[in-house]
Amino acid sequence: MEAALLVKKLRSQFAGPFELNLGMGMCAAITGSSGSGKSLFLRMIADLDPNEGEVWLNERERASMSAPAWRKQVTYVSAESGWWTDKVIEHFAVNRRSEVAALAARLGLRVDLLDAPIAQLSTGEKQRFSLIRAVLPDPPVLLLDEPTGPLDEESVVRVEALLRERMATGASILLVTHDPNQAERLGNQRYRMAAGHLEMP
Amino acid sequence: MNPILLTPLDISIAASLIILDAALSIWLKLRLHRQIAIAATRMVVQLVAIGYVLRFIFSLNNPAVTLLLVVVMMLVAAREVAARPERRFRGHTNLVIGFVSVGFATFVTAILALTTAIRPQPWFDPHYAIPLAGIILGNVLNSASLSLDSFLGSVHRERQAIEARLSLGEAYRQAIAPLVREAIRRGLLPIINQMSAAGIVTLPGIMTGQILAGLDPLEAVKYQILLMFLLSGGSGLSALVVSYLAAWRLTDQRQRLRLDRLSSRS
Numbered sequence: 001m002e003a004a005l006l007v008k009k010l011r012s013q014f015a016g017p018f019e020l021n022l023g024m025g026m027c028a029a030i031t032g033s034s035g036s037g038k039s040l041f042l043r044m045i046a047d048l049d050p051n052e053g054e055v056w057l058n059e060r061e062r063a064s065m066s067a068p069a070w071r072k073q074v075t076y077v078s079a080e081s082g083w084w085t086d087k088v089i090e091h092f093a094v095n096r097r098s099e100v101a102a103l104a105a106r107l108g109l110r111v112d113l114l115d116a117p118i119a120q121l122s123t124g125e126k127q128r129f130s131l132i133r134a135v136l137p138d139p140p141v142l143l144l145d146e147p148t149g150p151l152d153e154e155s156v157v158r159v160e161a162l163l164r165e166r167m168a169t170g171a172s173i174l175l176v177t178h179d180p181n182q183a184e185r186l187g188n189q190r191y192r193m194a195a196g197h198l199e200m201p
Numbered sequence: 202m203n204p205i206l207l208t209p210l211d212i213s214i215a216a217s218l219i220i221l222d223a224a225l226s227i228w229l230k231l232r233l234h235r236q237i238a239i240a241a242t243r244m245v246v247q248l249v250a251i252g253y254v255l256r257f258i259f260s261l262n263n264p265a266v267t268l269l270l271v272v273v274m275m276l277v278a279a280r281e282v283a284a285r286p287e288r289r290f291r292g293h294t295n296l297v298i299g300f301v302s303v304g305f306a307t308f309v310t311a312i313l314a315l316t317t318a319i320r321p322q323p324w325f326d327p328h329y330a331i332p333l334a335g336i337i338l339g340n341v342l343n344s345a346s347l348s349l350d351s352f353l354g355s356v357h358r359e360r361q362a363i364e365a366r367l368s369l370g371e372a373y374r375q376a377i378a379p380l381v382r383e384a385i386r387r388g389l390l391p392i393i394n395q396m397s398a399a400g401i402v403t404l405p406g407i408m409t410g411q412i413l414a415g416l417d418p419l420e421a422v423k424y425q426i427l428l429m430f431l432l433s434g435g436s437g438l439s440a441l442v443v444s445y446l447a448a449w450r451l452t453d454q455r456q457r458l459r460l461d462r463l464s465s466r467s
Contacts, residue, residue, distance in 0.1 A: 046368060047455050067456040072370030082365030084379065133369065 003056070004172040005074070005141050007045065010053035015040045015196035017053065020174075022141075022189070027163070027173040029187025030198070031180055037196040038176040039079065042143040045174070046076035057141060075139040079146040079176075081130035083118045088129055096136060103132045107158050124150040131159065135166060142166070145176045160186060204414040216241075259327050267327040271334045275304045278342040282443070286350035288357055290450065291464045298446045299345060306341045306439035307334055310431045318427055336407065336428065337435045340392065344436035345443040348388030352447050353463065355380045363458050373456040381444045388440025392433045399429065 007020035015037035022028050030038050044051040047067050055062040055074075062070050083091060092100050101111050107128045113121065121129070131147055147163075148156045163173060163186060177183050183190050191198045219241045226234040258266055282299030289295050311334050315321065321329040356363070359380060366376035399405055407428055411421035451459050 048364060048367060048457055050453070050457065050459075050461075068367075068370045068372050070370075071368055075370070076368040078361065078364065078368070080361055082359075082361030082363070084359070084362040084366060084376075130365065133365075137369075 004058055005045075005174070006054075006056040008054040008056070010041075010044055010051060010055060012040065012044055012049060012051040015044070016051075018044075018198055020198070022172050022174060024140075024172055025167045025170050026188045027167060027175055027186045028189040028191065029175045029177060029183035030191045030193050031177060031183050031201075032193030036193040038193045039145050040196070041193065041198075042076055042145055042174060042176060046071055046074060046143055048076065072137065073139050074141040074143065075134045075137075076143040077130055077134045077145060077147060079149060081126045083126070086117050086119075088116055088118060088121070089114045091129075091133055092136065099136060100132060103136070103162070104129070106162060107132065108155050122150075124152070124155060127151065128155065128159065131162075135162070135171075138171070140171060142171060142173045144173060146178065147175070148182065149178065156182070255327075255331065258331065262327060264323075264325045267325055267330055270327075270331060271307075272304075274335060274338055275300060275307060278303045278307075278338045281342050282346040282349060285346040286353050288350075288353040289464050290447075290462055294450055294462070295349070298349070298443055298450065301446060302345045302439045302443035303338065303341050305442055306345075306435045307337045309438060310337050310341075310435040313434075314427065314431050333431075337431060340432040341435040341439040343391055344388035345439040347391070348384040348440040348443045349447055351387040352380060352384035352444050355383060356451060356458075357460070357463070360458065360460060367456065367458060373452045373458070376458075377448050377452075381448050384444040384447075385437075385440045388443070389433075389436055392429075392436040396429055396433065399425070405429075 003021045004024040004026075005020070005022040007018055009017045009019070011017040018041060020028065030041070032038050040049065043049045045055055047055075047062065047070060057070075057073055062074075065073075085091065089097065089100070097114070101114060104111060104114065109125060109128055113125060113129075118126070127147065127150055131144070134142060142163075144163075148159050151159065160182070163175075167173060173186070175183070175186060190201050192201045193199075219237065222237050223234040226232065226237060254270075258270055279296055279300035282303055283289070283295035286295070290298070311330065312324075314333060315324045315330060319329055319333070324330075356377075363376045363380075367373065395403075395405075405425050405428075408418075408421045408425040411424060412418055416424075451462060453459055
């Protein structure tokens with residue numbers, strides 16, 4: 001199996017060391033209790049927190065790329081979405097409105113929400129829009145932190161379908177989830193995080 | 202026209218107004234009389250002390266001593282800038298950022314004024330350099346601390362938004378820009394208000410002082426206008442420097458948002 005994302009001796013003062021080998025189009029699902037270091041692990045791979053060790057994407061080492069270039073390819077979606085202007089659509093590239101609308105419809109979001117102020121959105125709506133924001137540029141690796149945490153069952157099904165489709169076209173996903181059933185449904189590899197270390201379940 | 206010199210008796214008569222304040226406090230149970238007494242005493246002691254210090258330094262007329270006093274004033278101002286914001290950097294970063302921004306803005310504007318507009322002989326004559334540096338410092342200190350407070354507060358509030366942008370591959374510079382802009386704006390507002398109100402709502406202190414000292418009102422006005430320009434320039438510079446330094450200090454070579462460099466106590 002060719003590794004799309006390869007993690008070697010990745011550690012920080014709070015968690016690790018981690019080893020991970022994620023194939024192209026594969027999903028590694030990580031479960032574990034709150035505070036065990038799941039989010040920290042994803043943030044370290046995205047280089048959002050200080051860390052040591054190596055991360056490789058398709059045979060290219062992270063250190064050989066600028067941090068923004070790396071994050072464009074290995075994109076982290078946090079459990080709590082962040083927004084920096086008033087309206088939803090202003091967080092997307094201007095020329096991609098129709099694609100955003102199509103994805104929104106697939107995830108069960110009303111299209112008129114595109115022009116709504118962020119403040120009017122529910123947590124679940126914001127979570128789905130932040131996922132759309134991340135998948136739109138088609139990054140080869142997605143680091144998803146509880147992407148369906150605040151969603152109802154029907155929306156979960158829609159999000160999972162979208163993620164499967166992305167995997168079929170070659171995207172690799174590292175998924176943190178509280179739901180063991182979701183880990184089973186999506187994860188080709190499954191891990192448990194305990195006290196800052198990855199374990200096989 | 203010579204200034205009318207005050208005698209100790211003149212001042213004692215005015216001091217009876219402080220007694221009036223204290224009496225009011227006792228009568229209305231404001232419980233402020235202690236504070237009034239302490240503040241009034243501090244004011245008198247501090248001002249008399251600085252009067253003697255200035256007289257001494259003027260008599261020395263030594264550029265090194267003048268510079269030393271100005272640097273000490275800047276350090277005190279930097280401490281204020283460092284202490285006021287609700288959120289702070291760990292260690293001495295606040296103080297360093299405060300000193301660099303306040304010192305840079307004050308030096309640039311004061312030297313510009315001394316060498317091009319006021320032009321005493323020599324240009325570093327302490328009679329001019331020290332009061333000018335003092336006025337500029339007071340304003341610049343205000344701008345710098347407002348900017349720093351605004352920046353650190355908003356970074357903390359907007360953490361999710363900034364990191365969302367970083368996660369999508371935006372440069373730190375881009376993700377932090379709106380906060381830097383807002384911080385600089387915040388630092389510039391007081392001087393803008395001060396300029397708009399000058400002469401209508403308030404008679405600025407320097408002008409009033411010069412008129413009381415016997416200067417022709419129009420000459421005093423010219424001084425005040427010059428000073429306002431200096432203060433606005435100084436405010437702008439210090440707000441700019443403090444905001445960019447703080448933004449730069451909150452990131453690293455991998456363009457992360459390093460909130461771990463802020464102290465945990467709020």
